[in-house]
Amino acid sequence: xxxxxxxxxxxxxxxxxxxxxxxxxxxxxxxxxxxxxxxxxxxxxxxxxxxxxxxxxxxxxxxxxxxxxxxxxxxxxxxxxxxxxxxxxxxxxxxxxxxxxxxxxxxxxxxxxxxxxxxxxxxxxxxxxxxxxxxxxxxxxxxxxxxxxxxxxxxxxxxxxxxxxxxxxxxxxxxxxxxxxxxxxxxxxxxxxxxxxxxxxxxxxxxxxxxxxxxxxxxxxxxxxxxxxxxxxxxxxxxxxxxxxxxxxxx
Amino acid sequence: xxxxxxxxxxxxxxxxxxxxxxxxxxxxxxxxxxxxxxxxxxxxxxxxxxxxxxxxxxxxxxxxxxxxxxxxxxxxxxxxxxxxxxxxxxxxxxxxxxxxxxxxxxxxxxxxxxxxxxxxxxxxxxxxxxxxxxxxxxxxxxxxxxxxxxxxxxxxxxxxxxxxxxxxxxxxxxxxxxxxxxxxxxxxxxxxxxxxxxxxxxxxxxxxxxxxxxxxxxxxxxxxxxxxxxxxxxxxxxxxxxxxxxxxxxxxxxxxxxxxxxxxxxxxxxxxxxx
Numbered sequence: 001x002x003x004x005x006x007x008x009x010x011x012x013x014x015x016x017x018x019x020x021x022x023x024x025x026x027x028x029x030x031x032x033x034x035x036x037x038x039x040x041x042x043x044x045x046x047x048x049x050x051x052x053x054x055x056x057x058x059x060x061x062x063x064x065x066x067x068x069x070x071x072x073x074x075x076x077x078x079x080x081x082x083x084x085x086x087x088x089x090x091x092x093x094x095x096x097x098x099x100x101x102x103x104x105x106x107x108x109x110x111x112x113x114x115x116x117x118x119x120x121x122x123x124x125x126x127x128x129x130x131x132x133x134x135x136x137x138x139x140x141x142x143x144x145x146x147x148x149x150x151x152x153x154x155x156x157x158x159x160x161x162x163x164x165x166x167x168x169x170x171x172x173x174x175x176x177x178x179x180x181x182x183x184x185x186x187x188x189x190x191x192x193x194x195x196x197x198x199x200x201x202x203x204x205x206x207x208x209x210x211x212x213x214x215x216x217x218x219x220x221x222x223x224x225x226x227x228x229x230x231x232x233x234x235x236x237x238x239x240x241x242x243x244x245x246x247x248x249x250x251x
Numbered sequence: 252x253x254x255x256x257x258x259x260x261x262x263x264x265x266x267x268x269x270x271x272x273x274x275x276x277x278x279x280x281x282x283x284x285x286x287x288x289x290x291x292x293x294x295x296x297x298x299x300x301x302x303x304x305x306x307x308x309x310x311x312x313x314x315x316x317x318x319x320x321x322x323x324x325x326x327x328x329x330x331x332x333x334x335x336x337x338x339x340x341x342x343x344x345x346x347x348x349x350x351x352x353x354x355x356x357x358x359x360x361x362x363x364x365x366x367x368x369x370x371x372x373x374x375x376x377x378x379x380x381x382x383x384x385x386x387x388x389x390x391x392x393x394x395x396x397x398x399x400x401x402x403x404x405x406x407x408x409x410x411x412x413x414x415x416x417x418x419x420x421x422x423x424x425x426x427x428x429x430x431x432x433x434x435x436x437x438x439x440x441x442x443x444x445x446x447x448x449x450x451x452x453x454x455x456x457x458x459x460x461x462x463x464x465x466x467x468x469x470x471x472x473x474x475x476x477x478x479x480x481x482x483x484x485x486x487x488x489x490x491x492x493x494x495x496x497x498x499x500x501x502x503x504x505x506x507x508x509x510x511x512x513x514x515x516x517x518x519x520x521x522x523x524x525x526x
Contacts, residue, residue, distance in 0.1 A: 013512070014514070015519070016515075016516035016519050016520075017516075017519055017520065017523060054511065057507075058505060058508060059505070059507045059508055059511050059512065060511065061504070061508055061512055061514075083491055086505060087306075087490050087491075087505070105462075106455075106458040106462055107462055
């Protein structure tokens with residue numbers, strides 16, 4: 001039932017450029033992620049949301065604590081496993097979509113999405129069809145499928161990025177504000193796609209800003225505040241407690 | 252065991268008698284390469300790293316950081332002053348391979364793509380002839396087999412096959428770079444070393460060459476060491492990255508970790524200096 005067990009996670013940055021100043025990104029964070037759930041991470045800017053996600057993917061090296069991940073081969077501590085073990089988990093089990101697409105220039109959008117599938121051993125025509133379907137579902141205009149994402153708008157790039165991350169249906173999917181640059185209609189399409197394309201085999205941990213998105217996708221919500229875990233609530237509680245904010249924002 | 256395990260690889264430059272303390276008196280924390288006592292220049296020292304099969308290791312650093320010396324030693328193009336390297340296809344210290352063994356290792360096991368476009372090629376020969384040379388050195392004999400293999404390699408590296416029989420000097424820089432790569436991978440080496448793969452190429456050509464190489468690297472699962480001062484190149488190609496300064500490794504880690512959570516003072520400055 002427990003898929004990831006995070007205990008006493010701490011991340012501190014030492015910034016030599018400003019005289020060795022120490023900045024705390026995460027302070028003593030502990031919680032469990034359940035098998036197959038969609039867990040949203042919310043909090044103000046600078047509360048540690050992206051730091052948490054990056055510690056799970058090891059883009060940040062945690063300063064202390066453990067992240068016990070139930071991999072196919074048994075429990076692995078993502079905070080301390082070897083770099084090669086991490087690379088292999090990234091290849092097979094853990095996917096990540098950053099806010100911004102970071103791809104090699106001059107690779108067409110369709111190939112960006114197709115590649116991870118081919119690397120998973122899926123036959124190239126089948127992989128292309130899946131990629132094309134995903135991009136179409138995210139309403140990326142068909143004439144852009146074979147174009148280079150470098151010239152795309154922020155929203156278009158974000159769609160390519162999201163399609164690439166979900167395409168292989170990883171066991172753990174980490175999403176960092178995957179819909180932040182999308183217009184309301186595309187955002188709705190993206191949420192719908194996450195729901196339909198991903199099965200119970202994929203556990204999602206995602207950082208979100210938008211309350212409406214959280215209410216539609218999440219099972220539980222982790223609330224961070226100033227680098228600390230404030231609490232975890234189920235989505236109904238979160239929606240009820242934040243009803244004022246929604247009205248206040250006029251949304 | 253990894254495909255390649257290098258330990259304490261060191262290279263001195265200079266005609267002087269080393270004082271014995273050159274390594275401890277130079278390096279990143281001293282901010283110099285030249286030993287203040289005897290004047291020896293320490294190109295690189297105490298470099299320890301490993302490469303697994305199929306893995307891409309990036310080596311990043313500014314000019315004079317020792318990264319090219321290191322690449323040349325690992326490609327057996329430059330003699331090491333000290334150090335041991337265990338390599339899968341060789342029994343004993345790889346750095347001590349004799350001339351004959353070295354020729355054999357370079358032909359069949361370690362492909363090197365030199366920094367300057369055209370290096371390692373004879374520009375008077377045809378492009379196809381340059382690639383064929385690598386095959387002949389590895390014992391290929393039948394004309395038609397060689398021809399077919401060269402044609403395949405041209406297609407693989409995206410050089411128009413109808414230019415095979417033209418002198419290499421008539422090729423563009425991008426095409427010469429591709430021929431260098433075709434030659435380096437001709438005999439399916441276990442390891443390829445790329446020294447500054449984008450140097451001397453137009454920006455538009457750089458991206459296509461990198462993408463072509465990345466595709467081949469993944470399809471053939473060939474281990475690669477890529478040396479570059481360009482963080483963009485490292486970010487796009489390398490799984491793990493080693494940061495060098497003043498001849499020393501100052502930081503090693505997953506490439507995205509080194510880029511986004513750099514720990515060493517120098518790495519932080521380097522990341523913050525990207526235009």
